Amino acid sequence: MSLTRYYTATSLDGFIADPDATLDWLLTRDQDHGGVLNYGDFIAGVGAIAMGATTYRWVIDHEFSGKDPSEWTWPYDVPSWVFTRTAPPVVPGAPITFTADDVAAVHARMTQAAGGRDLWVVGGGDLAGQFADAGLLDEVIVYIAPLTLGAGAPLMPRRIELRLEELGRNREFACARYAVVRPAG
Amino acid sequence: MSLTRYYTATSLDGFIADPDATLDWLLTRDQDHGGVLNYGDFIAGVGAIAMGATTYRWVIDHEFSGKDPSEWTWPYDVPSWVFTRTAPPVVPGAPITFTADDVAAVHARMTQAAGGRDLWVVGGGDLAGQFADAGLLDEVIVYIAPLTLGAGAPLMPRRIELRLEELGRNREFACARYAVVRPAG
Secondary structure (H helix, E strand, C coil): CCCEEEEEEEECCCEEECCCCCCHHHHCCCCCCCCCCCHHHHHHCEEEEEEEHHHHHHHHHHHCCCCCHHHCCCCCCCCEEEECCCCCCCCCCCCEEEECCCHHHHHHHHHHHHCCCEEEEEECHHHHHHHHHCCCCCEEEEEEECEECCCCEECCCCCEEEEEEEEEEECCEEEEEEEECCCCC | CCCEEEEEEEECCCEEECCCCCCHHHHCCCCCCCCCCCHHHHHHCEEEEEEEHHHHHHHHHHHCCCCCHHHCCCCCCCCEEEECCCCCCCCCCCCEEEECCCHHHHHHHHHHHHCCCEEEEEECHHHHHHHHHCCCCCEEEEEEECEECCCCEECCCCCEEEEEEEEEEECCEEEEEEEECCCCC
């Protein structure tokens, strides 16, 4: 049974990117890559990925900065869906589907492609919120970096009820796994 | 040696009050009043309190709702400073000083009044930020409630570097104590 999980890093005050869309506040941090709620264990269970247009653009701009498109290497092996209403740059050979369909329709396709593995909503916060609005988000997993940013891209621009399932420290990070609590009825 | 501590509850996405300034999302939660980073142990070490005008107004409106001012009971025994540029309602007999001075001057008076005990910055986020800007904030202690609010009053409208000192679970809450990291030099 696939779980749909929003796994992300955030500042203590709930921003997943700073106003300049840089991640230096995050990427400089110390973590144990075998520690609690680590990315390696997480990604091993993932069978399909979804991300929004801004997140995709960030990968293109930052991961591939200064490289010719022929050298771009998509960092994920599993089928990926990018929600966009425009035609962004294509990563050669990457298993990416661009879509403007609603999240419920795409979720069904992702579930089929994942073959029992989990679905990862990479971000941003509004896309994760759309999955939650549709009752299709099961978990929110956060790596909380030790700072406040004061402004930036919000973790989740919605009121969503959660239940704390797991909490642990990974060096500089407080790490928490929450179940999304669906409204009764 | 007094520590200046910002001790507060927050949503996972960094809001200390929702857009309607209600706290039902917080006050309904289960906690162990003898658990990690609990309020009782915390307040026992506090010798002076600071809060902003909005926080003070919230106490007046919500704690004293429907009561005649003669029945208002200020919930804190220690000297309290309220930062305000207007003349808010007075709680009879309460050890409150209204001030429009800057935080550094008030911090010196608070430290003297506290007699070696800690200073508590109750909130809001901007007042805590002003203490941090002045290099006078030592710790941020958060009770993270299991929800996102999506909007409201920000935990800390600043970029502030922190160091995770303590992390634990108190029933529904993830609780963390951070030291404020002052810029080198």
